[in-house]
Amino acid sequence: MLEIRDLHAKIADTDTEIIRGLNLTVKAGEVAAIMGPNGSGKSTLSYILSGRDDYEVTSGDILYNGESILELDPAERAAKGIFLAFQYPVEIPGVATMQFLKVAMNSQRKARGEAELTTPDFMRRVKEAASHLKIDPDMLKRPLNVGFSGGEKKRAEILQMALLEPKLCILDETDSGLDIDALKIVADGVNALRSPDRAVVVITHYQRLLDYIVPDTVHVLYKGQVIKTGDKTLAHELEANGYADIIGAAA
Ligand code: ADP
Ligand code: MG
Numbered sequence: 001m002l003e004i005r006d007l008h009a010k011i012a013d014t015d016t017e018i019i020r021g022l023n024l025t026v027k028a029g030e031v032a033a034i035m036g037p038n039g040s041g042k043s044t045l046s047y048i049l050s051g052r053d054d055y056e057v058t059s060g061d062i063l064y065n066g067e068s069i070l071e072l073d074p075a076e077r078a079a080k081g082i083f084l085a086f087q088y089p090v091e092i093p094g095v096a097t098m099q100f101l102k103v104a105m106n107s108q109r110k111a112r113g114e115a116e117l118t119t120p121d122f123m124r125r126v127k128e129a130a131s132h133l134k135i136d137p138d139m140l141k142r143p144l145n146v147g148f149s150g151g152e153k154k155r156a157e158i159l160q161m162a163l164l165e166p167k168l169c170i171l172d173e174t175d176s177g178l179d180i181d182a183l184k185i186v187a188d189g190v191n192a193l194r195s196p197d198r199a200v201v202v203i204t205h206y207q208r209l210l211d212y213i214v215p216d217t218v219h220v221l222y223k224g225q226v227i228k229t230g231d232k233t234l235a236h237e238l239e240a241n242g243y244a245d246i247i248g249a250a251a
């Protein structure tokens with residue numbers, strides 16, 4: 001589903017290369033974890049996948065279902081079913097969360113050539129998904145993320161993910177200092193989405209999240225490259241021994 005081939009990328013308008021020959025394959029049905037020490041390029045990779053224009057791919061390719069997505073803008077990527085959740089969700093003052101969700105769902109449907117949801121149909125879907133996530137309906141009347149607690153932001157993010165039914169979900173949870181409740185919200189949301197036709201990439205600094213989302217594959221990112229790939233036991237190994245051994249072996 002996702003194939004990254006010898007990717008090199010730099011910060012736009014600079015010579016600072018952050019991604020330096022990265023290879024990664026994620027199959028449909030798979031939950032892949034990307035781990036790595038601080039500064040290894042994990043967040044940069046998620047921004048590049050989302051199509052942000054402050055990074056520039058200098059060589060290599062990113063294939064989604066066999067097609068390059070490098071020329072697609074963020075909205076076109078989203079329309080194809082790619083969902084990115086960020087460490088620091090944006091606040092949208094003046095727009096009720098409910099309204100935001102409706103616009104997001106309908107613009108995605110439009111891009112897919114599907115009819116707009118009727119208001120009752122939209123309401124039914126939102127209420128059902130919100131109740132699964134134990135979201136207080138009053139929260140949906142407030143502007144998105146404005147004054148939300150950490151846990152509420154996580155719930156709102158996972159609610160968006162559940163409603164948009166993406167095919168490829170990429171979650172950057174690095175450094176976000178998730179407490180145990182937020183961790184469980186993310187994990188439950190991701191686990192509920194697991195299906196044979198969907199893939200999830202969880203980017204995380206913490207092994208602990210992977211106690212709740214058990215990954216099929218674990219990739220270690222260091223200096224902009226994947227230096228080791230393994231199964232879930234690799235995450236446990238990293239927790240016990242740190243990154244030094246793997247970095248040493250790859251050097
Ligand atoms: P991680 O998420 O693995 O901690 P990042 O992707 O945030 O790593 O950062 C990788 C490297 O790129 C770091 O050395 C960081 O300082 C650098 N970097 C990322 N974005 C920028 C930027 N806009 N300007 C300068 N350096 C950047
Ligand atoms: Mg970091």
Ligand code: MG
Pocket residue numbers: 042043044174175
């Ligand atoms: Mg990061």
